Amino acid sequence: MRKIIVLSMISLDGVMQAPGGPKEDTADGFKYGGWTAPFGDKAYGDAVKKELQPAEYLLGRKTFEIWEDYWPKHVQIWPGINDGNKYVLSKTRKKSDWKNSNFIKNLADIKKLKESEGLDIQVWGSSELIHLLLKNDLVDELRLKIHPVLLGKGKKLFADTAHPSGFTLTESTVTTTGVILASYKRAGDVKTGNAGESIK
Numbered sequence: 092m093r094k095i096i097v098l099s100m101i102s103l104d105g106v107m108q109a110p111g112g113p114k115e116d117t118a119d120g121f122k123y124g125g126w127t128a129p130f131g132d133k134a135y136g137d138a139v140k141k142e143l144q145p146a147e148y149l150l151g152r153k154t155f156e157i158w159e160d161y162w163p164k165h166v167q168i169w170p171g172i173n174d175g176n177k178y179v180l181s182k183t184r185k186k187s188d189w190k191n192s193n194f195i196k197n198l199a200d201i202k203k204l205k206e207s208e209g210l211d212i213q214v215w216g217s218s219e220l221i222h223l224l225l226k227n228d229l230v231d232e233l234r235l236k237i238h239p240v241l242l243g244k245g246k247k248l249f250a251d252t253a254h255p256s257g258f259t260l261t262e263s264t265v266t267t268t269g270v271i272l273a274s275y276k277r278a279g280d281v282k283t284g285n286a287g288e289s290i291k
Contacts, residue, residue, distance in 0.1 A: 093204075094211045094231035095149065097221055098142055099248050100127050102238055106245035107218060115157060121245050130238055130268040138264070138272050142234065145171050147210045149201065151217035152181040158216075159189040178204055178212070180220055198227060205229060218246040225253040230277065233258065237271040255281045 100110040109115040109124035117124065150158070155177070162172050177192045180201065184194050195201065201224070204212065214221060214230075224230050235248075258275035265271055 092206050093147075093209055095205055095214060095224060095229055096146075096211055096232040096234060097214045097224070097230050097248075098234045099215075099221070100236045100238065101248050102126065102240050102242045102245075104241050104243065105247045105249055106242040107216070107248045108242075108246040116153070116246075118153075118246070119244070123242055123245070126240060126242060127236075127238060130266070130270050132267045134264055134266040134272065135236070135268070135270055138236070142213075143169050143171055145175060145210060146213045147176045147178070148172065149178045149180070149204070149212050149214050149217075149220065151220035152179060152184055153219075154216035155179045155181070155184075155187075155192075159187055159192070163189055175210075180217075180223075198223065201229065218248065221248060222250040222252060225249070225256075228254040228256060230256075232277070233273075233275040235271075235273050235275070237273065239269040257281050 099107050101107050108121050109117070110127040111125060112128075113124040115124050158172070162169060166173055173190065175191060177189070179187075179192060179194050180196075181194055182196065186192075186194070195204065214224065221230075257278040257280055259278040260273060261276050262274040263272065
């Protein structure tokens with residue numbers, strides 16, 4: 092069985108829409124595309140390079156359609172995304188000229204993919220897909236870049252439908268620009284208690 096790993100750049104209020112540029116995703120009138128640009132530094136860059144290692148990819152249709160136009164023209168930046176297998180959840184798309192693109196239809200296909208042998212599966216962008224995965228407790232790791240900015244409206248990483256789940260922090264760094272780079276692994280059920288009893 093493979094792990095499903097969600098990688099996301101988010102604001103303090105959980106917005107993940109269009110982190111890369113003004114024209115990336117303007118759905119619903121989103122005006123702040125490229126909001127991560129002011130926060131790059133060496134630690135941030137090193138984290139991104141680490142994430143670009145070989146993997147396979149699970150994407151929603153909207154993210155895929157942005158990427159299939161962009162990444163084949165920028166092979167030198169991220170060879171892995173062109174060479175790796177890409178699995179796209181879509182009810183309408185069935186084929187693409189972008190090599191190694193595979194289309195799946197439903198949750199059962201995702202579960203079958205997760206249960207198969209192979210490289211770990213990375214999920215980038217794809218807010219609706221992430222909501223589906225979290226609702227069905229299919230996310231093994233979260234790798235988040237939490238930026239010190241509030242965006243208000245925009246597509247959010249977490250929805251009210253998420254399955255209550257415990258996670259353990261496995262790695263964290265704070266960049267010179269105030270971005271928290273945090274990795275979490277799935278860790279059982281949510282634990283509860285009386286908060287006051289832990290204060291000593």
